[in-house]
Amino acid sequence: MSEARRRALEAVALSMAGRGWAVFPIMPGRKFPPAWHRADTCPGTGPCAGGHVTPEHLATTDPETIARVWAKVPYNVAVFAGKSGRHVIDCDVRKPTEPAGPDGWEELQALAAHRGGPLPDTWTTSTPSGGRQLWYPVPPGVRLSSTVKHIAAHVDTRGWGGYALAPGSVRDDGAYELFDDTEGPELPGWLVQASVRLPPTASTGRTEKPVAAPDAYTATALRAECDRVRAAPSGRRNKALSTAAYALGQLVGADLLDEATARAELENAVAAWNTPGSWGKDTGVITTALAAGSRNRRRVTPRAGSRRVA
Ligand SMILES: [Zn+2]
Structure with a gap:
């Protein structure tokens, strides 16, 4: 060369x-x-x-x-x-x-x-x-x-x-x-x-463990939490990430959101910070807060065709 x-x-x-x-x-x-x-x-x-x-x-x-x-x-x-x-x-x-x-x-x-x-x-x-x-x-x-x-x-x-x-x-x-x-x-x-890729439930019939596509409420929450993480200024990122992962963990615990999806979206939000030096620490925060949130799952009450979060 x-x-x-x-x-x-x-x-x-x-x-x-x-x-x-x-x-x-x-x-x-x-x-x-x-x-x-x-x-x-x-x-x-x-x-x-x-x-x-x-x-x-x-x-x-x-x-x-x-x-x-x-x-x-x-x-x-x-x-x-x-x-x-x-x-x-x-x-x-x-x-x-x-x-x-x-x-x-x-x-x-x-x-x-x-x-x-x-x-x-x-x-x-x-x-x-x-x-x-x-x-x-x-x-x-x-x-x-x-x-x-x-x-x-x-x-x-x-x-x-x-x-x-x-x-x-x-x-x-x-x-x-x-x-x-x-x-x-x-x-x-x-x-x-x-x-836009369709979620895995879209009738391929080959998925081993079907993962429900997030409903509108969950999808909105997922997007909002990840947007907050992405936009967090340095100095508040750790707190923002922990808060978002905990909130999404609650949805995971309530079976409204697939854990792998929550993790992947949070990791993508963190990637937007462009701080590879703290990647190990950040993924640790995601793991811990997702687990903590899922142990304290949100109660969701179906009401007149919509879902409200208690
Ligand atoms: Zn490596």
Whole structure:
């Protein structure tokens, strides 16, 4: 690997961070995995001293950290989409083994036409295989996970928990390139709806232990508690997190909310603080407060078709 390539990729990482996008190194020449260990091989040292942390939590916009990480190795540059306020619509090409038919981009255009929704130009990259990725800004208050073959057969999305490679990243078969530098509008509403994953109860019939989708009251409470955590100023974060986790624990105890969902949403809210150094402590607070809340479950009285909390 040449020094020129390392320098180019370091510049890419800094430029992405300059847009406010959180980057993380990917092994040179690869699309994945991140240059990081998995949870099951965690050494429990360094950033993981207080518990395993993920690349998404470590992804950063800090120029000094980036300069240090990219100083010797020509890492490819992953941008964690959700943490960067983007939702990436990933349109793939058909595999050579597939029968003839529309590719992901054509499927997306057809879907837009069918739903009567706009498909505005936006910041777009091309992939080595010939696919394209549309990096839409996420509207305020909207939170989307990643999806696989959910929007269409050749269209995935990268939201929270997912990343896309920045232009300039290189694989054996080619490079990711900037295809369109338009700064377009936010992700259109029809694509927000299309990107929402249905809860596991949605009649797959294969779920081992069906988890009830949160009802409207619970979903509102979940969103409100996590918004409060996300917005808490430093200095009040510990208290805000503990309060929110306790409140959600009460809903878990009342069987209104799945514990894994509560934990995942709280962890995502904490990730927005961008404080990987305290990740171990924060997840400890979540565990403790969720458990305490669930031992003191809320009493819920059904009344005239609605639920009131006593
Ligand atoms: Zn670890």
